[in-house]
Amino acid sequence: MTSVQGRCCKLSIAQARINNQQMSNPENDLEAQLNALRTDGENAIRSADTLDRLEELRVNYLGKKGQLSVLLGSMGKLSAEERPKIGAAANTVKEALQSSLDKQRTALEAAKIQAQLQAETLDVTMPGIYERPQGRIHPLNGIIDRALDIFVGMGYTVAQGPEMETDYYNFEALNTPADHPARDMQDTFYLPDGNLLRTQTSCVQIRYMEAEEPPIRIVAPGRVYRKDDVDATHSAVFHQIELLAIDEGLTFTDLKGTIKEFLTSIFGDLPIRFRASYFPFTEPSAEVDLQWNGRWLEVMGCGMVDPNVLNAVGYDPEVYTGFAAGFGVERFAMVLHQMDDIRRLYTSDLRFLKQF
Incomplete structure (x- = not known):
């Protein structure tokens, strides 16, 4: 009990509950964490306002050392019957996050181009700065x-x-x-x-x-x-x-x-x-x-x-x-x-x- 109480001091009540659930039912725990990861990831991606920030989120969620890879590392604790189900759920989360990344990247690139066009727009109806003499027939x-x-x-x-x-x-x-x-x-x-x-x-x-x-x-x-x-x-x-x-x-x-x-x-x-x-x-x-x-x-x-x-x-x-x-x-x-x-x-x- 002393060790459990010490751990609870370092973790939030929600994290303690997840840990308890993981010990009782690893499959349900991983599935819940995958769903939570998807929700958090999609919200963060939609909030990204620059391409650099979007790249950081991609690495954080889908990189080799990202959160999804860390969760999948826990699949060793699952039984042979549980692994296919969790693997399929993980693929669904990965595809959803990748789709959100692609959609947000397209939107940010379009906004960047539009901003550049507005910045470089010239009013062709305004008189020119320099006088250019017109050609004449020889x-x-x-x-x-x-x-x-x-x-x-x-x-x-x-x-x-x-x-x-x-x-x-x-x-x-x-x-x-x-x-x-x-x-x-x-x-x-x-x-x-x-x-x-x-x-x-x-x-x-x-x-x-x-x-x-x-x-x-x-x-x-x-x-x-x-x-x-x-x-x-x-x-x-x-x-x-x-x-x-x-x-x-x-x-x-x-x-x-x-x-x-x-x-x-x-x-x-x-x-x-x-x-x-x-x-x-x-x-x-x-x-x-x-x-x-x-x-x-x-x-x-x-x-x-x-x-x-x-x-x-x-x-x-x-x-x-x-x-x-x-x-x-x-x-x-x-x-x-x-x-x-x-x-x-x-x-x-x-x-x-x-x-x-």
């Missing part, structure tokens, strides 16, 4: 866009081709054989394989005619290359836009009407004149001048497609006729924007580009 792109809009509105299709061309498409198919003196005016950059950088977008017309049957109305914009000395009005790399129309019964009058409509849309209603000229791929050919600020400016070249060019692509010149015209985009930009040096278009100087 003057060359602006001219190209305006020209293409006009020609597309007149029923033309935009066509493009490679900048690296063969001698055939750049010269021979355009009625300019190897010994033709007109090649001297279009000296270009040749590559080791015999190809070259195109000197004009007219080669796009040849490629298009080879693939399509008349009637044809196309406009071909693109970059071209010529071995020119660079100065205020010349560049070795520049941009062209050329148009081509092939159909039955087209005449020089159709060409003049098309060019007049285009130039009027770009420059306004100004005097225009056509001067006889020469191009190897058109016959007759003409230069187009525009009266600008009291003086005549050459702005385009044009002409009726030479029958030899039609033969080269398999068109019958007795059935079809056509006209072509082209201009340099840089020249139009310099006239419209009153530029004094073509090189300003390529230097990417923001002081210059901000004007457009």
Whole structure:
């Protein structure tokens, strides 16, 4: 009795009762402790407010040295018939505690993410702190866009081709054989394989005619290359836009009407004149001048497609006729924007580009 009384001094009345029950009925005692462990564990887990605290509870209840493992260590006192029942009850408690842990962990992680989102939320309707200048359309792109809009509105299709061309498409198919003196005016950059950088977008017309049957109305914009000395009005790399129309019964009058409509849309209603000229791929050919600020400016070249060019692509010149015209985009930009040096278009100087 003395030893029992000493023990009771150290334990609570409830613990003493459990000890007494354990001595009388170990199975019922373990089952009661498992149920109590489950209740306490689930309450503690639901009260956990951080992931760190939740991990501490997991170790406390389900760790290798946790409370559940300590209770299961007492199963050695049970009989062979009692152990399966207590083992099943212990698994139920373990699964219940693990389920509570998973559920609380999911809730805490979701709350953590939500708190982070609220902390990092930006009001996109507020004005920005720093001024970011908006981009602008480059003057060359602006001219190209305006020209293409006009020609597309007149029923033309935009066509493009490679900048690296063969001698055939750049010269021979355009009625300019190897010994033709007109090649001297279009000296270009040749590559080791015999190809070259195109000197004009007219080669796009040849490629298009080879693939399509008349009637044809196309406009071909693109970059071209010529071995020119660079100065205020010349560049070795520049941009062209050329148009081509092939159909039955087209005449020089159709060409003049098309060019007049285009130039009027770009420059306004100004005097225009056509001067006889020469191009190897058109016959007759003409230069187009525009009266600008009291003086005549050459702005385009044009002409009726030479029958030899039609033969080269398999068109019958007795059935079809056509006209072509082209201009340099840089020249139009310099006239419209009153530029004094073509090189300003390529230097990417923001002081210059901000004007457009």
